[in-house]
Amino acid sequence: MIRWLVLVMAVWATLGAGPAHASGAVPPDACVPVEGGAELTVEGLGRAVFAGLSTDRVRDEALLSGGVCVEFSAIGGVLRSERLTVSGLGDGVALAAADVVFQLDEWTIAADLLEADVAGAVLVGVTLTSPDAVALAEDLRVDLVSGTITAHALRLVTETLWVVADAATLDGDRVALAVVGLTTCDCPPADARVRLEARAAELDLVEPVVTLHGADLVVGALRWALRDPWSFDGENLAVPLPPISVFEDPEGRRGTLVGVAEQPVAPGVGFAWDVGIGDDERPPDLSVRVAARAGDASVDVTGASDRVRVAWRVARPLAAGWTVAYAQRLEGGAWDEPARDQSVTAGWSRAWTTPAAGVAVVEVDASTFTALTAQTLAAGEVVGTRLGGSARVRVAGDLAAGWRPALEVAVGTTAYPGEGALQTWVSAAPRATLTVGGVRLDVEHLSRWVWGASPFGVTVDRLGPLHRSDVRASVTLGADGDGTGRLTAVARWDWRSDPRRPGRAIGLERLELSGSTSGAAWGGRLSVRADAALAGAVDPRPGRTSSLGASVAWRREAWEVGTRVRLDPTAPGWPWREATVFAALPITTGDWWWRPYLAVDLSSWTREEARWWVGHGLDLAWTSDFGVLDLGYRYDDGVGLQLNVGVRFESRPLELERLNPVTEGRP
Amino acid sequence: MNGPARHPRPPMRSILVLVALAAVATGWAQSGIAELEVTAYGRQSIDLASGRTVLEDGGELIERGSGVRLVAAWIAYLEGVEVSARDVSIDGDLGLVEAPLVAIDLAAGTLTASGGVAWRREGLQVTGEALWFDADAGIVGLLGGVEAVEPDASAAEVWIELAGGRVLLVGPYAYADGPLVLRGPEGAGLQLDARESDEGVVYDASTAVDGGWLAAVTAARASWEAASAE
Numbered sequence: 043m044i045r046w047l048v049l050v051m052a053v054w055a056t057l058g059a060g061p062a063h064a065s066g067a068v069p070p071d072a073c074v075p076v077e078g079g080a081e082l083t084v085e086g087l088g089r090a091v092f093a094g095l096s097t098d099r100v101r102d103e104a105l106l107s108g109g110v111c112v113e114f115s116a117i118g119g120v121l122r123s124e125r126l127t128v129s130g131l132g133d134g135v136a137l138a139a140a141d142v143v144f145q146l147d148e149w150t151i152a153a154d155l156l157e158a159d160v161a162g163a164v165l166v167g168v169t170l171t172s173p174d175a176v177a178l179a180e181d182l183r184v185d186l187v188s189g190t191i192t193a194h195a196l197r198l199v200t201e202t203l204w205v206v207a208d209a210a211t212l213d214g215d216r217v218a219l220a221v222v223g224l225t226t227c228d229c230p231p232a233d234a235r236v237r238l239e240a241r242a243a244e245l246d247l248v249e250p251v252v253t254l255h256g257a258d259l260v261v262g263a264l265r266w267a268l269r270d271p272w273s274f275d276g277e278n279l280a281v282p283l284p285p286i287s288v289f290e291d292p293e294g295r296r297g298t299l300v301g302v303a304e305q306p307v308a309p310g311v312g313f314a315w316d317v318g319i320g321d322d323e324r325p326p327d328l329s330v331r332v333a334a335r336a337g338d339a340s341v342d343v344t345g346a347s348d349r350v351r352v353a354w355r356v357a358r359p360l361a362a363g364w365t366v367a368y369a370q371r372l373e374g375g376a377w378d379e380p381a382r383d384q385s386v387t388a389g390w391s392r393a394w395t396t397p398a399a400g401v402a403v404v405e406v407d408a409s410t411f412t413a414l415t416a417q418t419l420a421a422g423e424v425v426g427t428r429l430g431g432s433a434r435v436r437v438a439g440d441l442a443a444g445w446r447p448a449l450e451v452a453v454g455t456t457a458y459p460g461e462g463a464l465q466t467w468v469s470a471a472p473r474a475t476l477t478v479g480g481v482r483l484d485v486e487h488l489s490r491w492v493w494g495a496s497p498f499g500v501t502v503d504r505l506g507p508l509h510r511s512d513v514r515a516s517v518t519l520g521a522d523g524d525g526t527g528r529l530t531a532v533a534r535w536d537w538r539s540d541p542r543r544p545g546r547a548i549g550l551e552r553l554e555l556s557g558s559t560s561g562a563a564w565g566g567r568l569s570v571r572a573d574a575a576l577a578g579a580v581d582p583r584p585g586r587t588s589s590l591g592a593s594v595a596w597r598r599e600a601w602e603v604g605t606r607v608r609l610d611p612t613a614p615g616w617p618w619r620e621a622t623v624f625a626a627l628p629i630t631t632g633d634w635w636w637r638p639y640l641a642v643d644l645s646s647w648t649r650e651e652a653r654w655w656v657g658h659g660l661d662l663a664w665t666s667d668f669g670v671l672d673l674g675y676r677y678d679d680g681v682g683l684q685l686n687v688g689v690r691f692e693s694r695p696l697e698l699e700r701l702n703p704v705t706e707g708r709p
Numbered sequence: 710m711n712g713p714a715r716h717p718r719p720p721m722r723s724i725l726v727l728v729a730l731a732a733v734a735t736g737w738a739q740s741g742i743a744e745l746e747v748t749a750y751g752r753q754s755i756d757l758a759s760g761r762t763v764l765e766d767g768g769e770l771i772e773r774g775s776g777v778r779l780v781a782a783w784i785a786y787l788e789g790v791e792v793s794a795r796d797v798s799i800d801g802d803l804g805l806v807e808a809p810l811v812a813i814d815l816a817a818g819t820l821t822a823s824g825g826v827a828w829r830r831e832g833l834q835v836t837g838e839a840l841w842f843d844a845d846a847g848i849v850g851l852l853g854g855v856e857a858v859e860p861d862a863s864a865a866e867v868w869i870e871l872a873g874g875r876v877l878l879v880g881p882y883a884y885a886d887g888p889l890v891l892r893g894p895e896g897a898g899l900q901l902d903a904r905e906s907d908e909g910v911v912y913d914a915s916t917a918v919d920g921g922w923l924a925a926v927t928a929a930r931a932s933w934e935a936a937s938a939e
Contacts (some may be wrong), residue, residue: 080893080916096915099904104914 073111073120089113092126103129110139119146123156130159137163146191147214148172148247151182158184168193169698174215174247175200176696197230199700200250202669202691206231207243219243224252226691227667228700236261236668238268251275311336349373363392371501383417383502385428402439408432417498424497430456444477461497467505480518487511489537509537510551525561530554542583553577566598579612588612589619600628600637621645622656635663639676661686746771747786761787767796777801781811790815797822804830808840814936818844821936826851834858837867841933847871848929861885865895868926874903875922898923 075081076093083089093108105127112121123139130136137158144151144165154167163184170177170193177198184191196210198217208221223231224238231237241256253273259266312335331344341354350373357367370384389411396404410431417424432454440446450473455466469490476483490508498504512534519527532555536548556573571593578588587610595604608620624641641657659676674686694700751766764784770792771778778801781794792813799806809824822840829835838853851867864882869875877900880893893899898918 075894078894078897080891080897080899083890083892094916095899096917097913099906099913 073113073122076109079108101129103127119144121145121156148174149212153182170198170212171696171698172215172247174250174696175217176698176701178698178701179210197701198245199694199696200245200247201693201696202226202250203245203252204229204231204234204700205243205245215246215248217245217247219245222254224254226669226689228692228694229667234668236666249275362390364388364390381418381420381499381501383415383498385413385415385502387411387413389413402437405434405436405438407434415498415502417502419499424461426458426460426497428456428458428498428503430454430503445474446476447474448472456496456503458497463494463497465492465494465496465503465505467492469508482516482518484514485512507538511535511537519559525559527557527559529557531556550577550581553580563596564598566596566601569593569595569597569604582612591620595624600626600635602626602639616648618645618648620656624657626659626661633665635661635665637661637674641678643679657681659684665692745786746773759787761785779811804828804833806840812936819932819936820844821933823937839933839937841929841936843929843932846925846929846932848925850926850929850933852930852933866930868929870922870925873922875919876901876903877918877922877926 073089073091075091079091079093080095081089081091090106090110090112092106092110095104095106097104105125107125110121110123110126112126114120121142121144123142126137126139128137137156139156140154142153142156142165144153144156150171151165152169152171153165155165157164157166165182166180168179168182170179170182175198177193177196179193179197180195182191182193191212193210193212194208196205196207196219198205198207198210204225204227205219206223207219210220211218219240220242222240222243224240224243225231225234225236227234227236231239237260238254239258239260240254243255243257244253246252251273253271254268255271257268257270257272259268314333315331317330330346331342333342334340338357338359339355342352344351351371352373353369353371355367355369357365359365365388367387367389368385369387370382372382389409391407391409393405393407396406408431411428412430413428415424415426415428432452434450434452436448436450438446438448450469450471452469453467455464457464467490469488471486471488473484473486475485488508488510490505492505492507496502496504500506512532514530514532516528516530519529532552533550534552536551538548540546540548553576554573555576556571558569558571560567560569562568573591575587575589578586589608589610591606591608593604593606595602603623603625605623606620607618607622609617610619611617621644622641623644624639626637626639629636629638637660639657639659639661640655642654643656646653646656657676657678659674661672661674661676663673664671668689669692670690672686672688672690676684676686747762747764747768747770749764749766749768751764751768753762753764753768755762762785764781767780767782768784769778769780770784770786777799779792779794779797779799781798782796784792784794786792792811792815794811795809797806797808797811799811806822806826806828808822808826810822812821812823813819814821820840820842823838825836825838826840827834827836828840835851835855835857837851837855839851841850841852842848847870849869849871853866855862855864855867857863862882862884864878864880866877866879868877868879877898878893880897880899881895882897882899883890883892885891893916897916900915900918900922902913902915904913
């Protein structure tokens with residue numbers, strides 16, 4: 043009797059020896075002993091409980107019956123069946139059971155039939171369920187040599203995906219698929235108008251993220267090869283959009299910048315571009331910038347109606363922190379006074395970072411260089427050598443909860459032997475952040491002292507003194523509740539002398555207060571915001587204004603209405619700068635969903651150049667079999683352009699019925 | 710229960726030994742006391758009225774047919790009726806059985822060993838509170854905290870049917886073989902049935918106990934309880 047028990051447990055032990063599942067934890071739904079039943083344990087391997095046991099040596103088999111439950115403590119799996127037959131008690135022991143349920147990690151695997159021997163375990167007619175997916179498979183095999191669990195002819199659905207694969211390997215929440223078809227349509231990929239086909243794929247069910255290898259996008263009869271590998275979020279597909287931002291160039295002009303941050307296009311090669319568009323406060327202007335980087339070489343080209351700028355740099359790292367580089371910058375060209383500079387530089391740099399005593403981080407870096415530089419300025423051409431060095435030390439601490447001071451000190455000097463000049467600078471920047479609950483205070487000061495001057499321009503290395511202090515305080519209220527609020531104050535003081543007001547410092551550069559709150563109201567959410575820019579009122583100077591602004595917006599699902607006003611109390615005459623009402627109203631027509639947006643400035647009639655439409659936009663959503671396609675833009679004066687392109691995948695219930703009727707696995 | 714791994718041996722050997730013991734005991738009981746060869750170590754008294762002989766300083770009884778030898782510190786026997794002995798060791802082909810008290814009812818054909826029974830022979834070391842043998846029923850029982858060091862097993866009771874070769878382990882029982890432990894709860898039964906095969910005697914196991922066999926065990930147990938109460 044004992045002999046077959048040993049053989050049975052040997053098979054169970056081997057079943058449980060798979061390294062892929064060596065969690066070592068017995069699942070919470072552990073086997074409960076059957077009333078009056080027996081229990082078989084194997085030290086270090088697991089145990090089995092059952093109500094009945096009988097052996098038949100003539101037929102060379104044994105039968106465990108009545109709530110048979112086997113725990114594999116080594117892999118954390120539990121097998122349940124009403125009857126488990128053990129045959130081959132002499133040699134070639136094998137297990138067989140019908141209607142088994144095997145729980146392993148997040149998976150519950152129900153099978154019509156289980157057959158196992160020392161080489162492997164096969165489950166036939168398999169249904170797999172987890173919190174994130176349900177699946178059917180013709181068979182599932184536990185390879186007792188490699189420890190892998192492989193399913194064949196797998197059909198799997200998540201909330202958003204329908205997947206078929208010739209083979210799949212399960213490893214917890216991750217599924218590796220081979221010869222896979224995939225769609226976001228709630229239908230088999232073979233029937234989907236839009237689908238993905240791939241040589242292999244990895245599916246993370248929790249994230250959920252899909253990574254495809256050797257993948258094609260198939261739309262009807264058309265087929266596109268995708269880059270290898272290609273990954274996407276299983277819940278939505280964010281189409282890479284150019285990041286939109288409002289920039290402020292050194293001359294103080296404002297505009298809208300549309301661009302794409304550097305994107306890898308090949309190993310070691312990045313590419314970026316942006317387009318700048320001037321706004322009302324500057325003449326119509328269009329500039330285009332293209333930048334690319336490959337390894338240690340980079341090029342940056344900017345073209346505009348009045349200038350062109352080309353900057354490129356090639357560097358070659360040498361041993362021990364040394365680098366040799368050549369850089370050139372050309373600006374102006376045919377459109378403007380030429381300005382260009384180029385340098386050949388040999389430099390050494392090194393950086394150290396040392397965590398100190400667990401409360402502070404010390405960063406040190408140092409560099410030295412020698413360069414031959416030529417620069418063409420409006421005043422003439424400067425050519426000469428430069429010899430310089432610099433060092434920087436930054437100490438940042440985390441002294442107590444919420445109290446984080448930092449100090450950065452830098453020093454540098456550059457000699458210009460040909461010009462007999464020397465430029466030396468020292469900078470110090472103490473910073474501190476204090477966070478207590480919802481209150482955060484940031485204080486920062488920057489001072490830079492400069493002795494001497496560079497014969498070159500600022501685009502090469504000329505420095506000027508800086509002495510400014512910044513304070514930012516914010517209070518967040520009710521962050522966890524239904525109603526939230528935030529108060530913010532920002533101030534900057536420039537300690538340098540004001541060239542336009544002899545004997546006085548530049549003084550208060552910024553003083554801004556803002557507050558916002560939002561909460562549930564009228565079945566939606568009401569947001570209120572107010573802000574004030576007071577630097578111009580406290581310290582009036584030409585060219586600087588003050589403003590008071592407020593906005594109220596109410597949003598309920600896709601509905602949005604509101605108003606915003608802005609006035610300059612210090613301006614002579616009519617103080618209103620803006621009195622805008624805006625609304626976005628959704629319209630649904632079949633599978634199409636529209637939401638036009640319009641903002642009208644009612645105060646514009648008082649101005650000489652009336653400009654009613656200060657904001658416009660349109661959001662469009664098309665519900666298809668494979669998801670919801672979103673297209674949209676919104677433009678607001680003073681805010682800029684926002685674009686929205688993406689695909690949302692419809693979430694569907696995890697039901698086995700979705701997998702029927704059974705179709706062939708490969709589209 | 711979980712001792713170090715031992716040299717492998719036929720797993721049912723211990724059961725076979727039990728059966729062998731019972732078979733020997735059967736022959737001994739059925740041969741009758743007249744076949745006994747009695748040796749007194751010292752004083753010997755005979756109650757002329759009852760015919761009861763007492764070996765007060767102990768002695769030994771040898772069953773001539775089987776060669777089984779009973780040695781005790783105190784023996785009383787009444788020819789054809791009963792044998793009582795204290796601090797007993799029984800030695801023979803069956804191995805060595807030691808018990809503080811042994812009572813043989815020659816009329817009823819029963820043997821009771823009590824006070825803590827130890828039984829040793831090659832491949833077998835087992836102890837229990839009592840041993841019961843009913844020659845007419847053909848049943849041997851080991852009762853009360855049956856613990857076997859060799860093999861590593863335990864049971865509340867072990868019953869052996871001599872003729873049919875059936876064995877019943879009454880729970881809580883446990884059998885350990887290296888890292889393997891089979892357990893049954895209190896009152897649960899595990900029936901072992903002997904079968905002849907090309908490999909010799911093999912046993913089928915079942916947690917379902919035959920009704921007739923269970924009734925026989927129940928009756929034997931009642932007889933043991935009655936005999937123990939006397």
